[in-house]
Amino acid sequence: MDSRDKRSNPQLQKALCYSNVERRHASSPSVIVIGGGFAGIAAARALYDASFQVTVLESRDRIGGRVHTDYSFGFPVDLGASWLHGVCKENPLAPVIGRLGLPLYRTSGDNSVLYDHDLESYALFDMDGNQVAQDLVSKVGQIFESILKETDLVRQDFREDMPISRAISIVFERRPDLRLEGLDYKVLQWYLCRMEGWFAADAETISLKCWDQEELLPGGHGLMVRGYLPVINTLAKGLDIRLGHRVTKIVRRYHGVKVTVEDGRTFVADAAIVAVPLGVLKSNRIKFEPRLPEWKEAAINDLGIGIENKIVLHFETVFWPNVEFLGVVAESSYECSYFLNLHKATGHSVLVYMPAGQLARDIEKMSDEAAASFAYMQLKRILPNASEPIQYLVSHWGADENTLGSYSYDMVGKPHDLYERLRIPVDNLFFAGEATSFEYPGSVHGAYSTGLLAAEDCRMRVLERYGELDILHPVMGEDPPISVPLLISRM
Structure with missing residues (x-):
């Protein structure tokens, strides 16, 4: 497998x-x-x-390289890169993909700061399998963006750099009104978990000074179908x-x-x-x-150099909500998790578990079977009636001697x-x-x-x-x- x-x-x-x-001319x-x-x-x-x-x-x-489309399920699944970030004529790759007639499935609009999906496309659950109300998911997502904007003021006030996690703590000290508790706090940790996935690194190692220096192209994010x-x-x-x-x-x-x-x-x-x-x-x-x-x-x-891996689970039938992302909220970003629902984009009954940072490193120490079982148990937490996968695939970008990491x-x-x-x-x-x-x-x-x-x-x-x-x-x-x-x- x-x-x-x-x-x-x-x-x-x-x-x-x-x-x-044929070899070119020797000269x-x-x-x-x-x-x-x-x-x-x-x-x-x-x-x-x-x-x-x-x-x-x-x-x-x-x-x-880190682009690896696998066909062992009988249809294409990307174990590495899978999105075109910025579906627009300014994207250097767009003309190539466009000439090939390859379709993209849009997963966010231009307002996406960090996440490759819009806020309304998430279905989040707590550890007991209770779904979080959608208005709460959206509300905390907007609060998270407000917190990130406040970290810009922290950046201006401190000469030395610091981890983004420390900057968020300072924001909470300055703006107690942005502090969250209970379920709201757990949802916030999930958004932080998604941010860590964007960088393939933990919030304790991401630079406050530089985290938003990447140029974000317009047009939203498109999944390569x-x-x-x-x-x-x-x-x-x-x-x-x-x-x-x-x-x-x-x-x-x-x-x-x-x-x-x-x-x-x-x-x-x-x-x-x-x-x-x-x-x-x-x-x-x-x-x-x-x-x-x-x-x-x-x-x-x-x-x-960060690590984000994919554990791809192929099921006989679809038993999950018709959303693009399923998530587990918890007390820390390390305990949170998320699954990409490929069924919406491709029609195939596939969920992709995507651990990043320290969690990805820990899972890489497991066998493929144990890693797939771990991902399945996370799914069972939120969907107790989940059926077992019929096939699975596991990436190893951190341990693979040809890469030794996912991206910078x-x-x-x-x-x-x-x-x-x-x-x-x-x-x-x-x-x-x-x-x-x-x-x-x-x-x-x-x-x-x-x-x-x-x-x-x-x-x-x-x-x-x-x-x-x-x-x-x-x-x-x-x-x-x-x-x-x-x-x-x-x-």
């Missing part, structure tokens, strides 16, 4: 191996892209279209992608780069784009020779411009990925846009050396008319 069992399927293996492509500029996630594939696509020799080295037996895999497969078509090639060493010289993979084989090119997850960079599993500059190492060390966030006391520092090239090494996106960290469109940016920086640098620089030649060619993905109305 684990998605990793697909390795034994030769048909899928064949479909994901893209290395049988063409060459680039090695390290990492076959969204950023790496976007960069490779752009450079391939600009007539570069491009080789993508990917450690897994599949492309996509058919999964993200069709998008990345389209971008990857025709590329030379070497699966099962885990990079261990990158040597940079003025005349080029030499990249070594785990089995000792080496690849050489004019330049390299490093598009591996922040967690992998933090682990020092890739050795850089010479060492990266201190400012680059500091950016890697000082950015936070701002830690207390660290500047927001660390994302930009991580993006800045070092000689003929270029960097891409969601953790290099100053505007859109932690998002697929952030990863995609940094892939294009790294490709353009790389193209300019390499062609400059070749004496072939033409500033009028765009990487991706002429842009087609912008089309925004189709939104499915709520059921």
